[in-house]
Amino acid sequence: MAARFSFLIFSVLFLNAVPVQAQTFGSVLCKASLRKLDGDLGSSLRRVEDTAQADIETRCEALNVRKFVLEEAVRVYGRCTDGRAREEKLAQIDDSAAETRIEMERVCGG
Numbered sequence: 001m002a003a004r005f006s007f008l009i010f011s012v013l014f015l016n017a018v019p020v021q022a023q024t025f026g027s028v029l030c031k032a033s034l035r036k037l038d039g040d041l042g043s044s045l046r047r048v049e050d051t052a053q054a055d056i057e058t059r060c061e062a063l064n065v066r067k068f069v070l071e072e073a074v075r076v077y078g079r080c081t082d083g084r085a086r087e088e089k090l091a092q093i094d095d096s097a098a099e100t101r102i103e104m105e106r107v108c109g110g
Helices: 002-017 028-050 056-080 083-108
Strands: none
Touching: 028 056, 056 083
8 A cells, every 4th residue: 555655646637747737727747637637646545544543653644645636636626627616626625624623633633
């Protein structure tokens, strides 16, 4: 399972290496980034849920990955969506990020 999340982090970093101007609304790279992000969001949420009864270190690692994916989501949705879709996605991400921060403070101490 750790290898999958290492790949997730590598993939996010790789997509960030592509120049921002190449990742504009409607571009092939944006479409790929959005598709990948959907998978990463689902995977990170499942990992948080799957580690609910795990030790603190494992739980905090899952929460940190979730936080990282949510931060990436803000960047991708900001670049690759527009209008109402952008507003809705960013509001959802903001809610998820707030929940993740609260859980991190509760479980990990900050």
